[in-house]
Amino acid sequence: MKILVCISKTPDTTAKIAFADNNTKFAVDGVVWIINPFDEWYALVKAIELKEADPAAVIHLVTVGLADNDPIIRKALALGGDEAIRINADSHDSYYIASQIAAIAKDGKYDLIFTGKETIDYNGSSIGGMVAELLDLPFISLATKFTLEATSAIIIREIEGGEETDNVALPLVVSCQKGMAEQRIPNMKGIMGARSKPLKVVEPTAVEAFTSIASFDLPPAKAGVKLVNADNPEELVRLLHEVAKVI
Amino acid sequence: MSILIFLDQADGHIKKSSFEAAAYGAAIALQMGTTAEAIVLGNGIDDLAAVGNYGVTKVHTVKNDALNHMDAQVFTKIIADAATAMGATVVVFSNNFNGKAIAPRLSVRLKAGLVSGAVALPETAAGFVVKKNVFSGKAFANVAINTAIKIITLNPNSFSVITSVATAEVTEFAATVDAAKVKVTNTNKTIGEVPLSEAKIVVSGGRGLKGPENWSLVTDLAKLLGAATACSRPVADIGWRPHHEHVGQTGLAIAPNLYFAIGISGAIQHLAGVNRSKTIVVINKDPEAPFFKAADYGIVGDAFEVMPKIIDAVKKLKGVA
Ligand SMILES: Cc1cc2nc3c(=O)[nH]c(=O)nc-3n(C[C@H](O)[C@H](O)[C@H](O)COP(=O)(O)OP(=O)(O)OC[C@H]3O[C@@H](n4cnc5c(N)ncnc54)[C@H](O)[C@@H]3O)c2cc1C
Numbered sequence: 027m028k029i030l031v032c033i034s035k036t037p038d039t040t041a042k043i044a045f046a047d048n049n050t051k052f053a054v055d056g057v058v059w060i061i062n063p064f065d066e067w068y069a070l071v072k073a074i075e076l077k078e079a080d081p082a083a084v085i086h087l088v089t090v091g092l093a094d095n096d097p098i099i100r101k102a103l104a105l106g107g108d109e110a111i112r113i114n115a116d117s118h119d120s121y122y123i124a125s126q127i128a129a130i131a132k133d134g135k136y137d138l139i140f141t142g143k144e145t146i147d148y149n150g151s152s153i154g155g156m157v158a159e160l161l162d163l164p165f166i167s168l169a170t171k172f173t174l175e176a177t178s179a180i181i182i183r184e185i186e187g188g189e190e191t192d193n194v195a196l197p198l199v200v201s202c203q204k205g206m207a208e209q210r211i212p213n214m215k216g217i218m219g220a221r222s223k224p225l226k227v228v229e230p231t232a233v234e235a236f237t238s239i240a241s242f243d244l245p246p247a248k249a250g251v252k253l254v255n256a257d258n259p260e261e262l263v264r265l266l267h268e269v270a271k272v273i
Numbered sequence: 274m275s276i277l278i279f280l281d282q283a284d285g286h287i288k289k290s291s292f293e294a295a296a297y298g299a300a301i302a303l304q305m306g307t308t309a310e311a312i313v314l315g316n317g318i319d320d321l322a323a324v325g326n327y328g329v330t331k332v333h334t335v336k337n338d339a340l341n342h343m344d345a346q347v348f349t350k351i352i353a354d355a356a357t358a359m360g361a362t363v364v365v366f367s368n369n370f371n372g373k374a375i376a377p378r379l380s381v382r383l384k385a386g387l388v389s390g391a392v393a394l395p396e397t398a399a400g401f402v403v404k405k406n407v408f409s410g411k412a413f414a415n416v417a418i419n420t421a422i423k424i425i426t427l428n429p430n431s432f433s434v435i436t437s438v439a440t441a442e443v444t445e446f447a448a449t450v451d452a453a454k455v456k457v458t459n460t461n462k463t464i465g466e467v468p469l470s471e472a473k474i475v476v477s478g479g480r481g482l483k484g485p486e487n488w489s490l491v492t493d494l495a496k497l498l499g500a501a502t503a504c505s506r507p508v509a510d511i512g513w514r515p516h517h518e519h520v521g522q523t524g525l526a527i528a529p530n531l532y533f534a535i536g537i538s539g540a541i542q543h544l545a546g547v548n549r550s551k552t553i554v555v556i557n558k559d560p561e562a563p564f565f566k567a568a569d570y571g572i573v574g575d576a577f578e579v580m581p582k583i584i585d586a587v588k589k590l591k592g593v594a
């Protein structure tokens with residue numbers, strides 16, 4: 027069993043969102059970077075659980091990014107995973123990133139490829155599906171449960187107002203969200219061990235990006251809250267009905 | 274040249290978010306001086322001619338029982354074939370669960386740039402630039418698509434639908450339907466509940482409600498308003514409410530017309546998933562709760578005292594005894 031987990035780097039969830047260079051770039055000054063929560067808590071931990079059940083399993087991590095991704099990928103190695111591959115490129119185009127991951131995946135012959143549900147910065151929710159199409163593999167998006175059978179997987183995915191249970195033969199690509207696994211904290215042994223795990227850096231293959239970010243905007247500021255006295259909640263209902271006209 | 278809209282259906286009904294996608298696609302067609310056509314896959318789907326009300330002139334159907342379940346690989350191939358056959362230059366999806374599974378695949382297959390989570394019509398005066406949500410609703414990016422064919426997934430509840438009375442021509446598209454590699458063994462739907470991702474009104478509770486036994490304060494109001502229910506992350510983590518109700522940066526991101534937050538502090542990660550709601554109401558006993566800064570209306574008070582009175586007032590408004 028060979029598992030590939032896609033790891034991306036995102037600003038901490040409390041990071042201040044501001045833009046530089048005439049609103050064309052995210053202002054990175056003072057930003058603390060973390061592993062994208064969906065990749066860490068769900069995709070990676072699920073892979074680790076599969077390896078715990080089958081010690082012969084191998085977990086590879088892949089990230090597309092420059093050298094400043096190294097602390098992130100080391101932290102992911104500290105949680106679990108046997109070796110990491112960093113593709114030395116900087117891009118926000120989903121097709122470009124997916125093509126790089128697919129090139130690695132093609133060589134690695136993985137049984138399972140896990141991604142997170144989405145990156146919390148660019149919110150594409152696209153890489154998993156693109157990798158699957160590039161490799162002509164089935165893709166289950168937004169999985170909340172994953173159980174491995176002999177040569178297939180039973181997966182629960184979210185649909186509008188409910189869930190669907192799917193049975194799919196390996197290999198396949200799965201995007202992971204809440205429910206897949208429980209968040210873990212790396213222990214000392216993991217952190218020490220991660221230092222000696224291989225982190226291979228490879229150069230990207232030539233791919234033309236499909237999209238480019240022209241500029242960023244911040245949403246307009248709110249006008250401020252209108253407070254209603256706690257003794258008179260009926261007034262709130264009146265305002266929502268007559269002024270905001272939302273009920 | 275034309276605009277192709279994918280209409281997502283479940284149990285024979287087109288989803289509400291797909292009608293938004295249809296109206297959005299029709300608006301792009303108008304802007305670009307072309308026509309909007311739609312495609313729907315599956316059997317036994319209700320009145321498709323009525324999709325004309327949203328500005329779509331033609332609906333292509335592929336009637337096949339095998340397509341009543343969505344398989345991203347199979348669907349992608351059919352939609353790609355249809356897009357090629359009709360010379361579509363823009364393909365529109367709702368950014369719902371199925372849209373997120375199909376659109377990225379189609380992007381690769383058609384070599385067409387994808388913008389997911391669009392919140393406005395594209396700028397087409399010079400190039401093709403689409404505004405989308407980034408940083409979990411805390412900002413927007415204007416993304417240029419540089420390929421000949423463009424794919425957009427539209428965020429639910431972010432485009433105002435205008436309808437007029439018109440009939441769409443319904444025609445069968447002769448498609449090759451591959452065997453699905455994904456076998457659907459079960460679907461489980463919470464009957465009668467409004468799906469959170471499509472709801473116009475959402476009533477949400479946090480840890481301030483003290484325990485699941487108090488949730489009637491949320492669910493009673495939701496029922497009266499025809500609203501969906503949601504919760505903060507710790508509430509789902511402790512198991513007071515199901516995981517699919519968790520909204521925020523690491524849960525579902527929503528943009529209803531009204532978001533009613535009861536006993537939720539308004540942490541930055543929570544706000545990230547709800548701050549695009551058009552009107553936000555906050556009930557919290559702590560006047561310093563950060564949520565008030567993001568709110569339009571608020572009551573500083575104890576939810577256990579305030580909520581029953583609000584529920585009574587809504588009953589009166591709705592004429593419910
Ligand atoms: C990486 C990361 C990701 C996260 N993602 C999410 C996410 O997606 N969604 C999310 O929700 N959280 C998320 N969180 C957690 C978030 O930081 C907060 O801890 C969480 O939102 C708090 O939930 P709460 O407001 O229900 O509880 P609390 O913070 O405990 O707040 C309870 C509130 O209820 C009020 N209250 C108490 N009693 C009453 C009463 N009787 N009447 C009225 N009000 C009362 C209190 O004044 C308080 O403001 C994330 C955290 C991290 C670190």
Ligand SMILES: Nc1ncnc2c1ncn2[C@@H]1O[C@H](COP(=O)(O)O)[C@@H](O)[C@H]1O
Nearest residue numbers: 032034090141142144145150151152153
């Ligand atoms: N630069 C990257 N390197 C490796 N994996 C990535 C990268 N960007 C995104 N991913 C993976 O794809 C998932 C979805 O990302 P996105 O489609 O960008 O929202 C993430 O949760 C990651 O698992």
